Amino acid sequence: MDAMPVILDKDLTRGRSAFEQWKEAARMEHDPRTADPALPRPVKAMAVRFSLHLLEQKAPGPGVEVRVAPWGAVKILDGPASDPHNLTPPDVIELDPDVWLRLASGITSWAEEKEAGHITAVGERDDLSDLLPLY
Structure with a gap:
């Protein structure tokens, strides 16, 4: 059984727009490195889904x-x-939405967020810095 896509093809345009909207709002904040723009929940959700889709396309596996x-x-x-029996891969990385979006958009680096304690990573491959920012 195939996994459900993180975003539907019909939502890609909306997702790109939401990601751009998040990036613009984050860069307008006093300190973009701690950006958490007050955007509607559906906009943030779509920005996360679209950016995860980009990551999946960039480094499938x-x-x-x-x-x-x-x-x-x-x-x-x-x-x-x-x-x-477990369905969890040996390497797992967990991020809060705004941390992920800062990384995906290049506002902060993997090293900065890791040092600040904002990244939970288990496994040998716990550094995505070579894949970020997404574009």
């Missing part, structure tokens, strides 16, 4: 699961797939 709760998770990079 079953080896690392990137979770941005509550709006999405994708599996990326080559490596061992999930254990059939």
